[in-house]
Amino acid sequence: MKTGSPTDLMVPGIRIPRDFYLRDVLDVAPDLIGKNLVLKYKDGSYFRYTLTEVEAYRGTEDKACHASKGKTSRTSVMFGNGGLLYIYLIYGMYWMLNIVTGTNEEPQAALIRGIGGISGPGKLTKILGIDRSFYGEDLVTSERIWLEDTGIKPPYKTGPRIGIDYAGEYWKSVPWRYFL
DNA sequence: TCAGTGATTAGG
DNA sequence: CTAATCACTGAG
Numbered sequence: 001m002k003t004g005s006p007t008d009l010m011v012p013g014i015r016i017p018r019d020f021y022l023r024d025v026l027d028v029a030p031d032l033i034g035k036n037l038v039l040k041y042k043d044g045s046y047f048r049y050t051l052t053e054v055e056a057y058r059g060t061e062d063k064a065c066h067a068s069k070g071k072t073s074r075t076s077v078m079f080g081n082g083g084l085l086y087i088y089l090i091y092g093m094y095w096m097l098n099i100v101t102g103t104n105e106e107p108q109a110a111l112i113r114g115i116g117g118i119s120g121p122g123k124l125t126k127i128l129g130i131d132r133s134f135y136g137e138d139l140v141t142s143e144r145i146w147l148e149d150t151g152i153k154p155p156y157k158t159g160p161r162i163g164i165d166y167a168g169e170y171w172k173s174v175p176w177r178y179f180l
Numbered sequence: 181t182c183a184g185t186g187a188t189t190a191g192g
Numbered sequence: 193c194t195a196a197t198c199a200c201t202g203a204g
Contacts, residue, residue, distance in 0.1 A: 055199070064199070074188060094200050109197055122200045131188095163199050172183025 021082030053114030094122030
């Protein structure tokens with residue numbers, strides 16, 4: 001069994017059900033802080049890391065959200081029900097891990113920016129081995145990746161989202177980044 | 181500050 | 193087909 005950093009709760013919890021993800025991303029994203037991300041590998045080993053940093057991307061209005069350019073083959077999963085993973089490659093090197101939220105035709109997702117002691121969305125997917133093959137994976141039914149609720153709700157801070165200079169002043173400034 | 185790196189997208 | 197873009201990272 002692989003374990004995380006000393007900051008991890010490292011407490012097994014209960015798999016989070018569908019309803020959790022079907023809410024608005026502005027409710028789900030802060031609720032993700034303190035939840036455990038669990039990965040099970042083919043050799044039987046586990047990762048169980050606490051989510052420490054998350055960003056919300058919300059709807060076609062949000063100029064920072066990939067769905068603002070409409071539904072494409074890449075973003076299609078965001079237009080479905082919550083609980084599935086939206087994965088994409090950025091700068092030719094880094095896979096981004098996003099959790100789709102909301103209900104049908106409400107394109108939303110939460111970007112996972114930090115887990116356990118690992119800070120940075122590109123670094124964590126590299127360490128976890130998350131790639132293209134996780135696109136559309138369902139956190140509610142998957143045998144290799146899911147979220148657990150330990151019942152602990154740590155206090156969190158908020159701030160503007162990172163790396164979205166192209167989105168314009170307003171969308172750049174909304175405090176949709178949540179972190180420990 | 182800046183290069184690396186390649187999928188995705190819009191446009192011809 | 194071409195070219196621009198990019199929810200990042202690590203080196204200097």
